[in-house]
Amino acid sequence: MEIESTIKALVSRAIGELYQATVSDESVQVQITRKDLEGDLTVVVFPYLKVSKKGPEQTGSEIGEFLKAHLSAVDSFNVVKGFLNLNLSHQFWIGELNKMVANVDHGFVKPADDSPLMMIEYSSPNTNKPLHLGHIRNNLLGFSLSRIAAVNGFRVVKTNIVNDRGIHICKSMLAWKKWGEGQTPDSTGIKGDHLVGDFYVKFDKEYKQELAQLQAQGLNKDEAESQSQLMKEAREMLLLWEQNDPEVVGIWKMMNSWVYKGFDETYKALGVDFDKTYYESQTYTYGRDMVLDGLEKGVFYRKDDGSVRVDLSSDGLDEKVLLRSDGTSVYMTQDIGTAKLRFDDYAIDKMVYVVGNEQNYHFQVLSLVLDKLGFSWGKDLVHFSYGMVELPEGKMKSREGTVVDADDLVAEMINTAREMSKELGKLDGYSEQEAEAIYRMIALGALKYYMLKVDPRKTMTFNPRESIDFNGNTGPFIQYTYARIQSVFRKAVEKGMTHHDEVGDVALTDKENNLVRMLTSFPTVVSEAAQTYSPALVANYAYDLAKEFNQFYHDSPILFEENDDKRNLRLTLSKTVGQTLKNAMWLLGIEVPPRM
RNA sequence: GGUCCGGUAGCUCAGCUGGAUAGAGCAGCAGCCUUCUAAGCUGCGGGUCAUGGGUUCGAAUCCCGUCCGGAUCACCA
Secondary structure: OHHHHHHHHHHHHHHHHHHOOOOOHHHOOEEEOOOOOOOOEEEEOHHHHHHHOOOHHHHHHHHHHHHHHHOOOEEEEEEEOOEEEEEEOHHHHHHHHHHHHOOOOOOOEOOOOOOOEEEEEOOOOEOOOOOEHHHHHHHHHHHHHHHHHHOEOOEEEEEEEEEOOOHHHHHHHHHHHHHOOOOOHHHHOOOHHHHHHHHHHHHHHHHHHHHHHHHHOOOOHHHHHHHOHHHHHHHHHHHHHHOOOHHHHHHHHHHHHHHHHHHHHHHHHHOOOOOEEEEHHHHHHHHHHHHHHHHHHOOOEEOOOOOEEEEOHHHOOOEEEEEOOOOOEOHHHHHHHHHHHHHHHOOOOEEEEEEEHHHHHHHHHHHHHHHHOOOOOOOOOEEEEEOOEEEOOEOOOOOOOOOOEHHHHHHHHHHHHHHHHHHHOOOOOOOHHHHHHHHHHHHHHHHHHHHHOOOOOOOEEOOHHHHOOOOOOOHHHHHHHHHHHHHHHHHHHHOOOOOOOOOOOOOOOHHHHHHHHHHHOHHHHHHHHHHOOOHHHHHHHHHHHHHHHHHHHHHOOOOOOOOHHHHHHHHHHHHHHHHHHHHHHHHOOOOOOOOO
């Protein structure tokens, strides 16, 4: 809020003139006045008691008088304990409202051609299994962060890195080859990513059986693992793949194409997308070259077993393998190559990786390794480390079949939205197609809001029952508030009422005042969300605003208000709230319906 | 064991760059539709902010110790 910095500067001037002391503008504490007290903004005066050598009441009054004399927006003030509560004039707030309604992108700072470029990596799926709940949090966070960055003056490139190679991919390939009997998505009617996932599970099952057999023959666990025939075949397959063996590459291409088609559907259903997709299969060789280059330069070393490693003990970490003794690449190799390629492709000012906090160590190492290789951006990379998603019963475990599949979840939510809407008769008169679009909007609104409203850094609990709740602190509650506002405007047209955005000089009720005040703080929320990488701030703001509006809506007539000026104010206020809710939800990747 | 993260109402979460009487939602109970959408609104009950110290005018918030939970410390990704 602009007014806050004005007040801060004035308070610091007041301290200088009244008490001959110096305080920085920044150090002045201005906060929103508590709801149960009179006032709009509050200055905390405790810090100045030492220099004023007076009591809190008197110091507050003196500063209050100064502000009133020097700032026309200050109407009156009161002092409670050490808090100076300022009442700002209704003319001031109406001026703010008029500015906001005139700017549909209120709070957004659009980037220019020479704005800094931020690349945000998110999603990063493996091609051996379909997307699940954990990926959903990742995708929603990544997408929302991209939008938040884009309205905070960044040019944004959304990027995906597909982990399409490696031993895990070979496992599903091997299983398909051994037991697949030529199955395809078409022949089975199973979505491609799910079909491949089934073979991955099949491999794991057979592998476990083999281990059990070996152990039954008297081998211990480690011995059994090293003697496993299946694992040996998988490793051989990886080697063949890296040597471009035609048969292996053929299977790989075919199965990956199934998976990509499946992923595309899921991404589309979630409403997320990417500007540039990288494939590990195309980047890992760059990483390998860079590691070998580093080896030559003496940044890394080769151990007697043949593996190439980096020693990070001087940074408080351990040594880390960068190339296996058989020469094949590991996860880290690939990330080094991808980073290099990206910085060759784009003039990146800020690189953000949206990856779970289980990989904190990996990114610590990546940052150091890139730095050692001489890349200035190594140290500056941002690992946006988000928390895991758990179920009320605890962690998701594939072995116990508790993994929540992304496609299933979205489909279920849409079903629930459809049933609920039909029961309430909300969309009577809409065509089936129109109604379906809104069911989807509501379902995704519920899911996205549910996942984005919590602090991304924290582990969260996904309660299926709560996630499809449409009441209370939910996405649909906010969507509903928006829909109500649209309904008011439709009614206004029906009644032939005229409305102009510009509001004249009218007194404001407490609720109206609160709403205008909340609206003016939207830009601050948007900017803080970018600085702290937290869509949750936007989500919570949207909820607070919707809640406040519903209270206003409940006890203030809008169209039925007979006084023209008041009615006009309420319409403008409603319009601005609607626009702001829409913008806030857009930042979360959530659409708002005209009706629901 | 080392490192990192967390512990706020029965449950899920806000609040954490120190500020006034710690807030929402869900769940429970009681109300409000002949007025702009009741997917809404109002009220009630519910708290040793894990715990013990410290810093200060003031601590859920900052610092230290303890307890509890999680992540990680792979030639997996």
